[in-house]
Amino acid sequence: MERHILEGEKMRPSRFLTTAVIATLAVAAGPTTAAHATTAPTTPQDVGTLGGAWSNPTALSDSGYLVGSSETTSGATHAFRWRNGHLTDLGTLPGGGPSYAADVNERGDVAGTAFTAAGTARPFLWRRGVLRDLTAVTGDGISVTGLNDHGRVIGTRYTATSGQYGQAFVWRDGVATDLPGLGGDTLADDINSRGDIAGSTISADGAETEAALWRDGRLIRLTPPVGIASIGVDVNERGQVVGTVRVPDSGWHAFLWENGVFTDLGALGGTESYPVGINDRGQVGGNAGDNSNLRAVRWHRGTATDLAALSGVSGLATAMNAAGNVAGVADLGGRHGVVWRGAGVVDLGPLDRGATGGSVQFINDRGLVAGTLAVTGEGAHAVVWDIGRR
Known part of the structure; x- marks a missing residue:
C-alpha cells in the first residue's frame, strides 16, 4: 500500500497542490518593472550545513528559530536547529537512520520524524538537547506535521488497515489521541497555541473529502455550502481556518471559515486561488487568477488586494507574517525573492544561480525571511534575509 511519508517534508497534502502550482508557474509570472522595488537592507546569511553539501529549511518561528534537515560530513541526513548564527545538529534515534525536522515552537522545541535502523519512521520531540521518541504514537510509520507552544505534536500515523493517507493524531504529555473523522483517513495540517487543529477528513468510501477543525478533541466539519471537496490548510490563534474548496465549473478556491461561516475568497476574477497562510488579524495571503497566470494576493475582511496592482511587481506568494507582509518570488530581470510590504516591494535579490534554483x-x-540559495561547488544551503520589522 502506498504511504504518503515524504522524507524531509511536512506531510501537508493541502499544500502539495499549492506548492506544485507555484513550482510550475514561478517562471511563468510575467516580467514587471522594478521601479517600485527597494534594495534589501542586508545580504542573505548562509545558515551553512552539518558538514555536507546541502541544507533545507522546513519551519521558522517568530522568535528566530529556523529548523530543517542537512547532509552531514558522513553523508547522512540529520535535523538541525539554527538561531543567530548558531547551527545545532539534533541527531537521530539511537542506532537509527536519518532525521527530519517538521516544526519548531517559540521556545525552540523541535518536532519531526526520525527513522529507525530498520527504516521505520518515528515521531520525535527535541527539547533541551535530547531527541525523544514519542513512543505513545504507534503504527507502521509516522509523519509529523506540526508543534505548538505547549508541546503538542500533530501528524499522521499509518497501520496495516489505514488508508492511503492514514490516521491523524495529537500527542500531548506522553499521551497520543487519534482525531475523529468521517470514517476514512484524517489529516492534521496545522495547530495553534490553544490546541485547535486544522486539516481534512475523508469518508469511509473515499468519495468525500472535507476540511476539518478539531477543538478539544471534537470534530467540527467545515462543510462548504457549494463545492465538491474542501481541504483545511492553516489555523490562527482566533480559530479562523483557511483552506481550499473545489468549486463546480471553476477550480480550487481559497476559503475562510470563522464561527460556522464558510466564505469563498474568490479568485481575482479568475478560476483558481490558493492560500499560503492566515495571520491573527485574519489576513490571508495566497495566489489567485487563472491557472496559467496566478499572482500574489492578500485578502482581508472580504476585500482582495492584488499585490501586483498595488506595487507594480507581479509574482507568486509563498508565506505571510503577522503584519500582512507577503514573501514570494517575482521576475525582476530574473527570478528574485521579494517581500510585498506596504505599497512597495523589498527585493531580496536573484534566486537562481546557474542551473540551480533557490527559494x-x-x-x-x-522580518526574517528564510529560503535556499545554491552555493558554488555544493548543493543549496538554507539562508536567512533580515529585512527588519515593519
Missing part, C-alpha cells in the same frame, strides 16, 4: 519559504514577525 523563499518563510517570513516571521521580526
Whole structure:
C-alpha cells in the first residue's frame, strides 16, 4: 500500500497542490518593472550545513528559530536547529537512520520524524538537547506535521488497515489521541497555541473529502455550502481556518471559515486561488487568477488586494507574517525573492544561480525571511534575509 511519508517534508497534502502550482508557474509570472522595488537592507546569511553539501529549511518561528534537515560530513541526513548564527545538529534515534525536522515552537522545541535502523519512521520531540521518541504514537510509520507552544505534536500515523493517507493524531504529555473523522483517513495540517487543529477528513468510501477543525478533541466539519471537496490548510490563534474548496465549473478556491461561516475568497476574477497562510488579524495571503497566470494576493475582511496592482511587481506568494507582509518570488530581470510590504516591494535579490534554483519559504514577525540559495561547488544551503520589522 502506498504511504504518503515524504522524507524531509511536512506531510501537508493541502499544500502539495499549492506548492506544485507555484513550482510550475514561478517562471511563468510575467516580467514587471522594478521601479517600485527597494534594495534589501542586508545580504542573505548562509545558515551553512552539518558538514555536507546541502541544507533545507522546513519551519521558522517568530522568535528566530529556523529548523530543517542537512547532509552531514558522513553523508547522512540529520535535523538541525539554527538561531543567530548558531547551527545545532539534533541527531537521530539511537542506532537509527536519518532525521527530519517538521516544526519548531517559540521556545525552540523541535518536532519531526526520525527513522529507525530498520527504516521505520518515528515521531520525535527535541527539547533541551535530547531527541525523544514519542513512543505513545504507534503504527507502521509516522509523519509529523506540526508543534505548538505547549508541546503538542500533530501528524499522521499509518497501520496495516489505514488508508492511503492514514490516521491523524495529537500527542500531548506522553499521551497520543487519534482525531475523529468521517470514517476514512484524517489529516492534521496545522495547530495553534490553544490546541485547535486544522486539516481534512475523508469518508469511509473515499468519495468525500472535507476540511476539518478539531477543538478539544471534537470534530467540527467545515462543510462548504457549494463545492465538491474542501481541504483545511492553516489555523490562527482566533480559530479562523483557511483552506481550499473545489468549486463546480471553476477550480480550487481559497476559503475562510470563522464561527460556522464558510466564505469563498474568490479568485481575482479568475478560476483558481490558493492560500499560503492566515495571520491573527485574519489576513490571508495566497495566489489567485487563472491557472496559467496566478499572482500574489492578500485578502482581508472580504476585500482582495492584488499585490501586483498595488506595487507594480507581479509574482507568486509563498508565506505571510503577522503584519500582512507577503514573501514570494517575482521576475525582476530574473527570478528574485521579494517581500510585498506596504505599497512597495523589498527585493531580496536573484534566486537562481546557474542551473540551480533557490527559494523563499518563510517570513516571521521580526522580518526574517528564510529560503535556499545554491552555493558554488555544493548543493543549496538554507539562508536567512533580515529585512527588519515593519
